[in-house]
Structures are given as C-alpha cells and as structure tokens.
Amino acid sequence: MTSIIADYEFFEPQTPGQQFARDRLLIECLRPDKPAHYQIAEEYPLVLGPEGSRHSICVALKGHDPGTSAFLAHANLWFRTMACGTELAAGSSTVKLGLVGNVATNPREQGKGWMRTLLGEIERRALSQGADAIVLWSDLESFYQKLGFEPAGTEIRMTLSTKKLRRYSQANLKENLDKAVGVKVWLPDGYRTGELPEALIERMLHLRSTGFNQPFFQLERSPQEFSELLKIPDLSLFVGHGENSGGLPTIDFFFIVGKGMDMQGIIHEWGTTDMNLLIGGAAIVAKHVGLDELTILVPPAIISERLTELRRVCTRSEHHPMAWVKTLNPKTKPLVEQALHKGFIWGLDSI
Numbered sequence: 001m002t003s004i005i006a007d008y009e010f011f012e013p014q015t016p017g018q019q020f021a022r023d024r025l026l027i028e029c030l031r032p033d034k035p036a037h038y039q040i041a042e043e044y045p046l047v048l049g050p051e052g053s054r055h056s057i058c059v060a061l062k063g064h065d066p067g068t069s070a071f072l073a074h075a076n077l078w079f080r081t082m083a084c085g086t087e088l089a090a091g092s093s094t095v096k097l098g099l100v101g102n103v104a105t106n107p108r109e110q111g112k113g114w115m116r117t118l119l120g121e122i123e124r125r126a127l128s129q130g131a132d133a134i135v136l137w138s139d140l141e142s143f144y145q146k147l148g149f150e151p152a153g154t155e156i157r158m159t160l161s162t163k164k165l166r167r168y169s170q171a172n173l174k175e176n177l178d179k180a181v182g183v184k185v186w187l188p189d190g191y192r193t194g195e196l197p198e199a200l201i202e203r204m205l206h207l208r209s210t211g212f213n214q215p216f217f218q219l220e221r222s223p224q225e226f227s228e229l230l231k232i233p234d235l236s237l238f239v240g241h242g243e244n245s246g247g248l249p250t251i252d253f254f255f256i257v258g259k260g261m262d263m264q265g266i267i268h269e270w271g272t273t274d275m276n277l278l279i280g281g282a283a284i285v286a287k288h289v290g291l292d293e294l295t296i297l298v299p300p301a302i303i304s305e306r307l308t309e310l311r312r313v314c315t316r317s318e319h320h321p322m323a324w325v326k327t328l329n330p331k332t333k334p335l336v337e338q339a340l341h342k343g344f345i346w347g348l349d350s351i
C-alpha cells in the first residue's frame with residue numbers, strides 16, 4: 001500500500017495556464033508515442049473543451065503554482081443520466097453515473113498513491129452529488145480491480161470481413177445496390193463543423209434506440225451534445241438515406257467509425273431501420289476505403305433476428321466487459337447493474 005505524506009490540494013483547472021499544463025500531462029501520459037495533428041481537447045470536446053473545466057479534477061502540492069511540475073495527477077468526472085427509452089419505465093428507471101476518464105499521473109510521480117487519492121476524491125464528489133456509480137473504460141484491469149472497480153455490462157465485438165459483407169449484401173440487396181437506391185451512403189456536409197440539421201440528429205438518436213430488447217438503457221444525450229461530439233477529429237459519420245421528405249432525406253441507417261486516436265476501423269455507434277441496409281452500407285464503405293475488415297460494437301440487447309444477420313457476415317465475435325464500475329449506493333446497486341447489463345454505452349459517450 002502506497003501512502004502520501006505531502007500536503008496536497010484538489011483544484012479544477014480554470015486558467016489557460018492550468019488547462020495547458022493539464023493537456024500537456026494528458027499527452028505525456030496517454031499519447032506518449034503518437035503525435036496528433038490536433039489538440040487533445042478536440043478529442044474530448046465536452047469534458048476538456050472551453051466549457052469543460054468543471055469536469056476536470058487535478059491534484060497539486062499545496063502552495064505550488066499548479067501550472068508547474070507540482071501538477072501531479074488528473075481525471076475527468078462527468079455526470080450523465082442512464083435512462084430506459086420505453087414509456088413503461090419512464091421516470092422510474094434512471095441512474096446517475098459519474099463517468100471517469102483521462103486518468104493520468106505525472107510520470108515522475110507515479111507509484112506514490114496519487115491516483116488512489118484522486119479517485120478517492122472523485123468517489124466522494126460523485127457520492128455528494130447523488131451519483132449511483134462511477135464508470136470508466138480501461139485495459140488496466142488489475143489497477144482498477146485493486147481500487148474496487150468491477151467489470152460491467154458486455155460489448156460484443158464482431159469482425160466483419162469486406163468480402164463477406166459484399167457477397168451478403170449483393171445477395172440480399174441486389175436490386176438496391178445495383179440501382180444505388182435504398183443504400184446510398186452519404187457523408188453529410190456540416191457534421192464536422194456542427195452544422196448538421198437538428199432533425200437529422202434527432203433521427204439518428206431515435207434509430208440508436210431501435211431494434212433492441214427492452215428495457216434498453218442508454219446515456220441521455222441532447223442533439224447539441226451529439227453535434228459537438230461529431231466534430232471530434234478522425235471521426236467519420238456515414239448515413240444511408242432513402243427518399244427526400246420535407247426537404248430532408250429520411251435516414252435508413254447511420255454509423256460512426258473512429259474517434260480521435262481511438263476506435264479507428266471500428267463502428268462504435270450506429271442505428272438502423274433494417275440490419276441488411278446497414279450491412280450494405282458497411283460493405284460500400286469498407287470497399288471504398290480499401291479495408292479488409294471492419295469491427296462493429298454490438299449491444300447484447302440486440303434482437304435475435306438482427307444478431308443472426310450480423311453473424312452471416314461476421315468472421316470473429318468476442319464478448320468483452322463494456323466498462324468498469326464502482327457502485328456508490330447499496331439501494332440503487334441493483335438498478336445500476338440492470339442498466340449496465342441490459343443497456344449500452346455507445347462509443348461517443350465513453351471518455
């Protein structure tokens with residue numbers, strides 16, 4: 001057990017100097033070998049962007065300028081509501097989660113207990129603000145297990161081979177693919193600059209809830225937040241559309257590939273009226289960008305017909321924990337477990 005004897009304080013980085021020091025620490029810890037052509041704040045626009053400093057918690061030695069090397073560790077804490085989309089459960093089935101991310105200790109200070117201390121503070125803040133649990137994403141299993149986190153939920157990772165995609169979609173959607181109606185893949189202008197029409201964003205949010213066994217829990221996300229998240233660099237949004245209606249095309253499906261430095265070649269968020277159409281869209285995209293395979297993240301609540309269709313183009317399927325959780329309230333623990341077990345946290349929401 002490590003112990004800290006130094007006098008320290010927690011603070012939220014308010015000044016540009018403090019935010020610069022925070023971003024430098026995150027790059028040093030989380031992106032040491034990968035120079036990016038964009039700022040780390042662009043990858044996490046809601047928690048590291050100009051409006052996000054209240055979601056950052058840092059530790060520094062007391063009395064030192066936190067813009068200097070006294071800056072010891074950082075983590076984000078972002079409160080979200082996980083809710084069930086059915087009317088039946090409206091109002092009753094929501095849990096408040098504190099999402100934790102961008103966890104980093106200054107490399108010269110690691111192993112001294114700073115992150116244990118900071119995550120303890122995060123837990124206290126989350127509890128005092130009525131959160132039911134804190135949730136994070138990481139490969140550092142033994143570290144988070146040591147700090148009391150448990151694996152939560154399931155994410156099915158399905159690898160789709162381009163060859164199979166193409167063959168299957170031609171057999172099932174021959175007419176559509178040949179005539180290029182029904183499966184028109186569209187990279188809508190404007191999503192990179194936050195100018196996508198709100199009606200389209202709302203349609204995507206709606207599709208994201210379709211085709212899953214109920215109760216299906218997701219993190220609530222406003223159209224404005226969706227619009228901000230779509231600006232993340234190295235993210236591609238593909239939309240399949242049908243006929244125009246009221247000046248806007250109706251949407252048959254959408255899917256998002258990539259997210260900053262993460263999830264390249266991975267469809268981490270999607271929705272569709274018909275799984276065959278999404279498979280057709282993925283076939284076109286995979287061929288167009290010259291990929292041999294694509295991976296799709298699938299919520300375990302997917303209805304069985306859709307899973308069967310995906311299996312036909314899948315070459316490998318693996319089950320992984322969706323996230324790591326520490327429940328904070330014994331009374332709501334069963335509901336948190338139900339929400340994470342039956343629901344899904346899509347890629348854009350994970351920090």
Ligand SMILES: CC(C)(COP(=O)(O)OP(=O)(O)OC[C@H]1O[C@@H](n2cnc3c(N)ncnc32)[C@H](O)[C@@H]1OP(=O)(O)O)[C@@H](O)C(=O)NCCC(=O)NCCS
Nearest residue numbers: 001002029103104105110111112113114115116138142143
């Ligand atoms: C992982 C990281 C945040 C740990 O921070 P830290 O301040 O060094 O951790 P602490 O000193 O508070 O360690 C707490 C306990 O976890 C253990 N621990 C630390 N890093 C660990 C690791 N990578 N794997 C397993 N256990 C680890 C410590 O030995 C300590 O155990 P103890 O209390 O029994 O002695 C830090 O190493 C880091 O910033 N790494 C690079 C960035 C990163 O990987 N971030 C996490 C992304 S999710």
